[in-house]
Amino acid sequence: MSMVVSAQGITKRFRDVTALDQISFSLEENKIHGLLGRNGAGKTTLMQIMTGHGFATSGKMTIFGQSPYENTTVMSRVCFIKEGQTYPQHFKVRHALESARLLFPDWDEEFAQALLADFRLPLGRHIRKLSRGMHSMLGIIIGLASRAPLTLFDEPYLGLDAVARHLFYDHLLTDYAEHPRTVVLSTHLIDEVGELIEHVLLLDQGRVLLDTTAEALRGQVVTVAGPVTAVDEIAANNEELHRESLGRYARATLRGTFGPTERAQAKGLGLDVEAVSLQDIVIRLTTAQAKAGGTTSGSAASFRKESVR
């Protein structure tokens, strides 16, 4: 198992704001990672440090085993697609693609042309005259066709309609299957990318709240619904993230270990056991974290990778 990104104790302060607070994690090669978190959690700041666009106040970041900062060897293997990317005033779509072709050694021109056609993006149009969604399309096309060994998308689809977003997901999945690479996708549209993400890195107030595989996560958070007494019995052995009650009926989202034995036990008590979507898991965890006072020393910290394994 090879690690593409390794962060050790990364802290980033902007005057009195601690955007990243002693965070450590690593990202495995050839996986699609979801970088998730509420507004202001620190996602963009982290991606800037990962791509040498910013430096940490303290801590060590290595990309392909080296510091990314002012490192052209590393940066030729990294493509960072960020919201609000600016281009020279006179640039047309084709100029941006020509620049990308020169920048990325693994650039696939045929793929870029196919994407242009699929997204219906006119080559000859000035970038400053593109609509908000078309601007996002250009970033997505460059990100995909770069085939960079580490590709980061920071909220890449501002203004994109649902059709275009799904076109992006489909192309990403298909191309990733044929040309595996390490992808980091930061997004608030968690439900849409739930099936795409193989590994989840959830930030909250500059700290890592969750660092685990999507598969492991599915076995750890469930919703049980049924008689209150039965819900209480199961909840007693697990962590309760959320509960709704109506008379003698309750519905609780729990985290713990939910293998076949535990599920059979819950069903034996007359409970329905439901899977929880990635979006709901993120909402429940970040809400529980906020209620716990916003520190990772509480229950949410137990969901970090170390304890999941």
Ligand SMILES: Nc1ncnc2c1ncn2[C@@H]1O[C@H](COP(=O)(O)OP(=O)(O)OP(=O)(O)O)[C@@H](O)[C@H]1O
């Ligand atoms: N240049 C800066 N100067 C001061 N504070 C900053 C700067 N950049 C980011 N921050 C602060 O750092 C924190 C993290 O911001 P960041 O943009 O990384 O969050 P984010 O998770 O990407 O949020 P969003 O999902 O809203 O884009 C926020 O409190 C933000 O206000």
